[in-house]
Amino acid sequence: MKKIDIKEEDLGNRLDLVIGLKYKDLSRNKIQTFIKNGDILVNNLKVKTGHILKDGDLVTAIDLGIKEEIIYKAEKVNLNLDIIYEDDDLLVLNKPKGLVVHPASTYDGITLVNGLLYQVDKLSTINGENRPGIIHRLDKDTSGLLLVAKSDLAHKRLAKQIANHEIDRNYYAICYGTFKESTGTINMPIKRDPKDRLKMAVVKDGREALTNFKVLEQYRNHSLLELSLITGRTHQIRVHLSHIGHPILGDQTYGPRKFYGNTGQYLHAFRLSFKHPITKKFMTFETKMPDEFLEAIKDIS
Structure with a gap:
């Protein structure tokens, strides 16, 4: 089987x-x-x-003649990944926008995994040879901090932290519209969109999804937000903001039909906090706001 x-x-x-x-x-x-x-x-x-x-x-x-989800072996490719922390059990990197995290049945091009195999000598094996070290992911056009496991023990413990919502992830997003409130929580269930199976949507019988937001700046017709995930559903921030009428700038899936730019959503994971799975030390990492954000802010101000 x-x-x-x-x-x-x-x-x-x-x-x-x-x-x-x-x-x-x-x-x-x-x-x-x-x-x-x-x-x-x-x-x-x-x-x-x-x-x-x-x-x-x-x-x-049983063997149904189904094609394997991954039909090739991921090879080493020098992507010059921005690894900002590394020890024997894990690493934290700053993923660039436009890079897919791991290969899938719908994508067999170059991914972050190819770069990891080139730069890192040891990666966890729990998710198989085409997803070594991968515990969580960011969408292709979402940039920012990503946690990678190097040992299987670290992988298991970090995956448990994720499942228990013990890893804090904070994001910057530029979205459409302005807000009356300065902070809030979006509590709306998410599942696959019944009308479009390639998208996610707020659906009454979906899985619980909670996103906290804080308004950092407001411009003429846009806002800069800081967001934190309480749960981690697929496309959660993008779906939630779109549903409340504030889609993310540049989002080609959940934003306006005429989207801003051509590089995808302006969403960046700038802070990551977790307990080290081996030493138990609490760790926090941050990255600066991408230049692309700063340029867009000048444009919309």
Whole structure:
């Protein structure tokens, strides 16, 4: 049996739809037939095609002729990654905008993983050979601090911290519109958009999602925000701000049809705080606001 990788954004969705998103070479009818015949199992049990995936579900399948999610071995590429801290168990780097974190079925180009393999001698193996060291990720066009595990023990403990919401992540964002309030919390559930399976959306029966925000500056028609994640849903900040009428500048997915610039959303992870998984020391790292932000602020002021 082959294990099928189930991600956080898949939870709360139908099994047949999730399989269809991962393996586009299979028709929905074929997938449903496989499930009905017990060729795709959840926790080693036959389930209905509409089974809703839950945290901890193990999805496996016999050889269905499904293409492997990653069909190549990630190679070493010199990306001159900006590693701002490193020890025997972990590293923290400043990811540039425009760089995908790891390869996937929908992307087989150069990723941050290629750069890690070139610059780092040891990476955790828990997530497989195409995602070595990867504990969490940032969207392609979101820049900023990313935590990477070098040992498997550090990986397990850091992943547990993430699951328990014990790692603090703070972001800068430039968004449309101005605010009456100076601070607030957006508490709106998120799941895959029923109308567009490639996007996430605020949906009543979605998973709990909380984002804190603080208004740092207001301009004519825009605002500079500091945001912190209480939960870590896919595209959470982008979806939340768009839903309340303040989409992020440059966001080509959740922003206005005519978007600003051509480099993607102005979202930067500038602060990362966590407890070292081995030494237990509390650590905080920060980066300065990107030059691109400063240039955009001049433009919108």
